[in-house]
Amino acid sequence: MIDEKQEEAEQAAPEDVPGAPADGEEPTDAEGLRARLDEEKKRAQGYLANWQRAAADYQNFKRRVEGERSEVARLASASLVINLLPLLDDLERALHTVDSKLAGLTWIDGIWLVYRKFQAMLENAGVKEIPADSEQFDPQVHEAISQAPGDEGKILSVVQRGYKLGERVIRPAMVVVGKKEQGTGTQEGEGGDGAAEEEKREQSSGSDGD
Numbered sequence: 001m002i003d004e005k006q007e008e009a010e011q012a013a014p015e016d017v018p019g020a021p022a023d024g025e026e027p028t029d030a031e032g033l034r035a036r037l038d039e040e041k042k043r044a045q046g047y048l049a050n051w052q053r054a055a056a057d058y059q060n061f062k063r064r065v066e067g068e069r070s071e072v073a074r075l076a077s078a079s080l081v082i083n084l085l086p087l088l089d090d091l092e093r094a095l096h097t098v099d100s101k102l103a104g105l106t107w108i109d110g111i112w113l114v115y116r117k118f119q120a121m122l123e124n125a126g127v128k129e130i131p132a133d134s135e136q137f138d139p140q141v142h143e144a145i146s147q148a149p150g151d152e153g154k155i156l157s158v159v160q161r162g163y164k165l166g167e168r169v170i171r172p173a174m175v176v177v178g179k180k181e182q183g184t185g186t187q188e189g190e191g192g193d194g195a196a197e198e199e200k201r202e203q204s205s206g207s208d209g210d
Helices: 002-016 030-096 106-122 185-209
Strands: 127-129 142-149 156-158 161-166 168-171 173-179
Touching: 002 161, 002 173, 030 106, 030 161, 106 127
Parallel strands: 142 173
Antiparallel strands: 127 161, 156 173, 161 168
16 A cells, blocks of 8 residues: 555656656756756857867877977987088098199099088088178177188188078088277387488488588
């Protein structure tokens, strides 16, 4: 008897609350539907926001990885080029000191060919020589090792060539920079003393003639 009454109470419960859905059932009244719709909208917006954050995080991660990969490749290339440049310098110095009597020999021409291939390989890798000879001194790409009389701030000679890898300076050009000479008071004084002595000599000559 008790069980039958409980069953009847449970069956009657949904009817006692109008519009109340049973478990797993959708609401049937307008208020319930509106509440469910709002709830689903909020849930969808949450899913969209999470997806957008995940997509942005992935794009940032992808860009960071690509940037790091490119930087590693650039550093590896720069390190290789820096180690090769002294060999290029030695080869260039050796070729420029070859005796003129040996200049026409086949093996000398072969070494020049190797040197030009070396230069072409560096150019293909993005290495460019920094213009220096007769250029205006630029501390961003040039390194002054001494000064000599000449046009102020103009490069007079190149001691060691400089190079760039792309837009990055991997070795500045070592140069001699011109410095304008200034007249000194001592020189003027010496000139004055010379004129005075000349005048004395002329006076002395005139006295002897008399």
